[in-house]
Amino acid sequence: MRCPFCGSQDSQVKDSRPAEDGGAIRRRRVCPDCNGRFTTFERVQLRELVVVKKSGRRVPFERDKLARSVQTALRKRSVEPERIERMISGIVRQLESTGESDVPSEMVGRLVMEALRGVDDVAYVRFASVYRDFREARDFEAVIGELKADPLPPVPDDEDRA
Structure with a gap:
């Protein structure tokens, strides 16, 4: 693993432990050249995904882009970071x-x-406003109407299941 500080090609793993409910491995590393310390994460990747846009353009799937979109929708909402990470991993x-x-990009959005x-x-309505390309206030009213007409029960946290 290349050192992000000095660019050295060599680094040593000092500590490894499971992360994200066992879906990833967190490794603490140190560079022998500059003594810089940094963390890496390893995740299982079943296949290389390509997102096919509505225009037909194909772009590599980026987990970080998905995470940024979800984080934007959840900005200033009281949702635990672990729950967000589990949701992203599930998607x-x-x-x-x-x-x-x-x-298809539509599948990712759905x-x-x-x-x-x-x-x-609230995050659902925020995301829907971008995903469905809202143009006026009636679009918001329609989505809120959908939520009122068919409310989903809240998804229990791990603590609620115990």
Whole structure:
């Protein structure tokens, strides 16, 4: 692993432990050249995913881009970071388990909408406003009407299941 501080090609692992409920490994590393310390995460990747946009353009799937979109929708909402990370991991697992390397952007958006709806109504409406390209206040009213007409029960946290 290349050192982010000095660019050295060598680094030593000082500590490894499971992260994200066992879905990743967190490694603390140190560079022998500059003594810089940094953390890396390793995740299982079943296949290389490619997102097919509405225009037909194909772009590599980026977990970080998905995370930024979800974080934007959840900004200033009281949702635990661990729950957000589990939600993102769940969306990625669903995409990988389709058996296809090419996933339509609509599928990604739909999975995010479903996940947000179970976590936070405000984040759901925020994401929907971008995903569905709202143009006027009536668009917001329609989505809020959907939430009122078909409310989902809140998704229990791990602590609630015990």
